Amino acid sequence: MTRALLLFAFAALAAFSPAQDLVKQGEAVFSKSCATGYCHGAKGTNGGAPRLAARGFDQAFIANTVQRGIPSTAMPAFGTTLSRADLNAVVAYVASLNGVTNLITNSGPGGAPAVKLSGDAARGRDLFSDAVRSFGRCSTCHEAGGIGIAVATPIAKVPADAAALKALSTSQVSTVTLGGESMPALLVSKKANTVVFYDLTSVPPVLRTESPSAVQTRDGSPWRHASVIGAYNDAELSAILSYLRAVVKP
Amino acid sequence: MRIPAFFLLALLPLSAQDAGVTRNDWLHYGGTQFSWRYSALDQVNTSNVKNLLPAWIFQTGDYTEYLGSTPIVADGVLYLISASARVFALDAAKGTLIWQYRYPAPRPGIAGSHSDFIQNRGVALTDGKIIFGTRDNFLVALDQKTGKEMWKVSVDDPKQCGCNNLSAPLVVKDKIIVGGNGGDQAHRGYLTAFYAKTGRLAWRWYVVPAPGEKGNETWKGDSWRFGGGSPWLTGSFDPDLNLVYWGTGNAAADFYDADRVAAGTNKSKDVNLYTASVVALDADTGKLRWHFQEVPDDIWDYDSAYEVLLMDRQIRGQMRKVLVHMNKSGLTFVLDRATGEFLSSFNVPEVSNWMTGVTEDGKLVGRNEPVLGKTQSFCPSTAGAKSWNSTAYSPRTGFLYTPTNELCNDITSNDTKPTEGRFFMNGDFPTKLPPNRTTYSHVDAWDPVTGKRMWSMPYKFVLLSSMLATAGDLVFTGDPEGNFFALDARTGNKLWTFQTGAGHRGGSISYSVNGRQYIAVTTGFQQTVVGSAIVGLFPEQSFRPGSTLVVFALPEGSR
Numbered sequence: 001m002t003r004a005l006l007l008f009a010f011a012a013l014a015a016f017s018p019a020q021d022l023v024k025q026g027e028a029v030f031s032k033s034c035a036t037g038y039c040h041g042a043k044g045t046n047g048g049a050p051r052l053a054a055r056g057f058d059q060a061f062i063a064n065t066v067q068r069g070i071p072s073t074a075m076p077a078f079g080t081t082l083s084r085a086d087l088n089a090v091v092a093y094v095a096s097l098n099g100v101t102n103l104i105t106n107s108g109p110g111g112a113p114a115v116k117l118s119g120d121a122a123r124g125r126d127l128f129s130d131a132v133r134s135f136g137r138c139s140t141c142h143e144a145g146g147i148g149i150a151v152a153t154p155i156a157k158v159p160a161d162a163a164a165l166k167a168l169s170t171s172q173v174s175t176v177t178l179g180g181e182s183m184p185a186l187l188v189s190k191k192a193n194t195v196v197f198y199d200l201t202s203v204p205p206v207l208r209t210e211s212p213s214a215v216q217t218r219d220g221s222p223w224r225h226a227s228v229i230g231a232y233n234d235a236e237l238s239a240i241l242s243y244l245r246a247v248v249k250p
Numbered sequence: 251m252r253i254p255a256f257f258l259l260a261l262l263p264l265s266a267q268d269a270g271v272t273r274n275d276w277l278h279y280g281g282t283q284f285s286w287r288y289s290a291l292d293q294v295n296t297s298n299v300k301n302l303l304p305a306w307i308f309q310t311g312d313y314t315e316y317l318g319s320t321p322i323v324a325d326g327v328l329y330l331i332s333a334s335a336r337v338f339a340l341d342a343a344k345g346t347l348i349w350q351y352r353y354p355a356p357r358p359g360i361a362g363s364h365s366d367f368i369q370n371r372g373v374a375l376t377d378g379k380i381i382f383g384t385r386d387n388f389l390v391a392l393d394q395k396t397g398k399e400m401w402k403v404s405v406d407d408p409k410q411c412g413c414n415n416l417s418a419p420l421v422v423k424d425k426i427i428v429g430g431n432g433g434d435q436a437h438r439g440y441l442t443a444f445y446a447k448t449g450r451l452a453w454r455w456y457v458v459p460a461p462g463e464k465g466n467e468t469w470k471g472d473s474w475r476f477g478g479g480s481p482w483l484t485g486s487f488d489p490d491l492n493l494v495y496w497g498t499g500n501a502a503a504d505f506y507d508a509d510r511v512a513a514g515t516n517k518s519k520d521v522n523l524y525t526a527s528v529v530a531l532d533a534d535t536g537k538l539r540w541h542f543q544e545v546p547d548d549i550w551d552y553d554s555a556y557e558v559l560l561m562d563r564q565i566r567g568q569m570r571k572v573l574v575h576m577n578k579s580g581l582t583f584v585l586d587r588a589t590g591e592f593l594s595s596f597n598v599p600e601v602s603n604w605m606t607g608v609t610e611d612g613k614l615v616g617r618n619e620p621v622l623g624k625t626q627s628f629c630p631s632t633a634g635a636k637s638w639n640s641t642a643y644s645p646r647t648g649f650l651y652t653p654t655n656e657l658c659n660d661i662t663s664n665d666t667k668p669t670e671g672r673f674f675m676n677g678d679f680p681t682k683l684p685p686n687r688t689t690y691s692h693v694d695a696w697d698p699v700t701g702k703r704m705w706s707m708p709y710k711f712v713l714l715s716s717m718l719a720t721a722g723d724l725v726f727t728g729d730p731e732g733n734f735f736a737l738d739a740r741t742g743n744k745l746w747t748f749q750t751g752a753g754h755r756g757g758s759i760s761y762s763v764n765g766r767q768y769i770a771v772t773t774g775f776q777q778t779v780v781g782s783a784i785v786g787l788f789p790e791q792s793f794r795p796g797s798t799l800v801v802f803a804l805p806e807g808s809r
Contacts, residue, residue, distance in 0.1 A: 033362035
């Protein structure tokens with residue numbers, strides 16, 4: 001390629017710069033994560049938090065603040081919660097509010113990894129944490145693919161089908177007896193002064209801290225996983241398993 | 251036969267008059283479960299209040315945000331929670347530390363959601379436990395004697411819902427009930443009851459009914475899924491009726507309703523149930539007994555989440571069990587608390603343009619709604635004719651004491667679609683001062699039965715601290731400049747003021763130890779949300795942050 005052609009290619013790139021699209025995308029991210037009236041307001045002009053427009057911020061400063069937040073203030077670190085693409089976009093947008101014209105389209109490392117899912121797995125992801133099922137959803141006790149609460153140990157092996165999921169043996173669930181009452185429990189720690197366990201009598205599980213002298217523990221429990229997945233039918237469980245297959249690394 | 255008077259007294263059923271007042275202790279967020287914030291102590295009164303001096307001061311050391319909580323006192327011990335959930339048990343007479351607890355670093359929520367706001371409004375005490383919510387949405391129980399954690403339960407997943415619970419839980423018999431915020435996010439609000447002993451779930455009641463449940467038909471399409479309504483403050487409890495009362499938040503999205511209200515809907519009653527309502531739930535089951543919607547299709551963010559005061563009053567010649575409830579608009583309703591029947595209403599702010607009145611059966615008239623694509627000024631503002639800080643009620647005067655603000659905001663609506671857990675307010679709403687005024691707030695005394703303002707004391711900035719009423723016929727509150735002051739409960743005359751060094755955004759209480767009456771107030775002005783909006787309105791002022799409890803008493807020997 002000749003030098004002239006190369007220059008032409010750069011010029012063309014500039015004319016169809018992705019920067020404008022990026023700023024537009026950034027405005028959409030900004031409107032949901034930053035622009036609320038409690039915080040920076042529409043177009044970063046007003047609201048409870050400091051104004052962001054026309055402050056003379058450069059893009060590196062903006063990228064750093066967006067990613068890391070400002071400790072001990074309401075300004076959070078977005079570096080692990082927004083995707084790389086959304087981070088780039090929102091940083092570019094705030095830079096544009098500060099008159100930065102030579103926008104950098106990739107403002108650094110980090111960002112939440114994007115997991116692409118389709119069909120059954122995507123439906124399974126939504127079901128896994130479906131808020132309509134209240135505490136009956138999987139994510140009350142399980143974390144998978146960055147969704148949910150890690151009460152149970154990470155899922156290592158995904159059951160083959162809904163029947164296998166229902167028949168799942170849960171050897172890690174033990175029995176704690178406290179004040180004459182026996183309950184299914186997941187032991188978290190046993191120390192000289194404290195026994196910490198999840199009480200699985202009902203959902204959501206309750207993290208309880210007791211003195212070792214007050215509790216007896218023994219292996220095994222009549223508790224069965226089948227008793228807590230009644231919020232889903234077999235087809236839904238099957239979709240959830242597809243999701244788990246997509247995100248659980250063996 | 252002559253019956254001794256004390257015997258007659260014992261035969262009388264426990265009346266609201268008794269159930270609403272605190273004495274030596276201050277056991278609940280609102281004083282009692284009737285939420286009056288009224289102390290029967292009268293050692294400090296209108297004639298000697300001028301002698302009040304600090305007895306002790308406690309600095310929490312947690313200066314990340316304001317101290318907005320209301321302390322609890324039981325048997326000479328004061329329990330205090332700071333913004334980032336450090337909990338302290340203090341000798342209530344001396345201020346010496348008995349134990350302290352530090353909540354660990356919170357689990358992640360959604361950046362740019364409620365989990366960013368560092369605050370806590372108070373603890374609850376029951377079953378030998380100090381119980382509180384956290385900004386990463388746990389409910390935590392500590393041993394009252396040692397401060398050691400006993401149980402901890404996840405109310406919801408903050409990285410999914412963008413929600414948490416930062417208000418004092420309500421003690422109801424063997425249960426502890428928490429609301430939660432999240433109504434500004436794409437979220438569906440609820441109240442949850444846990445057993446105090448074990449932390450196990452007792453019941454959950456969703457503000458927004460699911461398909462197949464009564465009330466779901468008041469929502470367009472599947473807008474109910476993220477319909478908001480989060481009951482984000484603390485409710486009340488009437489043990490005689492076995493009913494729990496709670497105010498619910500606004501419908502979501504706030505400023506744009508075309509996605510949640512079907513075209514042509516009659517907006518006079520019951521739109522987007524049960525948002526912006528007062529609800530009465532069976533205390534044991536959480537089943538809805540009755541509801542009264544104060545703001546059908548709440549398109550202004552006037553959510554009804556505020557405190558519910560339970561009292562018995564003579565109305566049209568008949569003793570009635572009533573509740574008095576103000577929402578953010580300042581419109582205050584008097585309802586029969588057994589049935590939910592509308593009895594009367596009165597409007598507290600002087601500047602109000604969102605409606606023109608209320609009918610004799612409690613329906614709004616002359617709605618003035620935001621329009622997509624237009625910027626219009628609405629008053630009061632979303633910060634509220636009153637913010638979340640509480641009113642107080644004195645059974646001696648029969649007056650309700652309110653800290654009222656005169657603010658407006660310029661609302662510009664948009665039609666953004668929801669993403670679960672992300673902000674879903676659909677509008678921009680910068681707070682503005684109304685024109686042609688020199689004062690922007692006032693402490694008022696209202697007779698809730700007649701709806702008459704009995705007196706009003708203007709203040710130049712705004713008032714964001716809870717009221718305290720006492721049997722010494724005093725009303726206490728604090729201002730953003732740092733002044734803590736006492737007014738004559740009958741006239742509103744200012745009798746005493748003390749500069750505490752930092753702005754007020756919390757609450758004051760009164761209690762007694764060994765016969766000495768104390769008045770405790772939390773200080774330190776809010777840096778985010780409403781607090782920062784207010785700072786922005788008065789840029790020349792210094793509304794200082796901090797996190798200090800200041801406790802007053804009459805000097806020893808002067809009583």
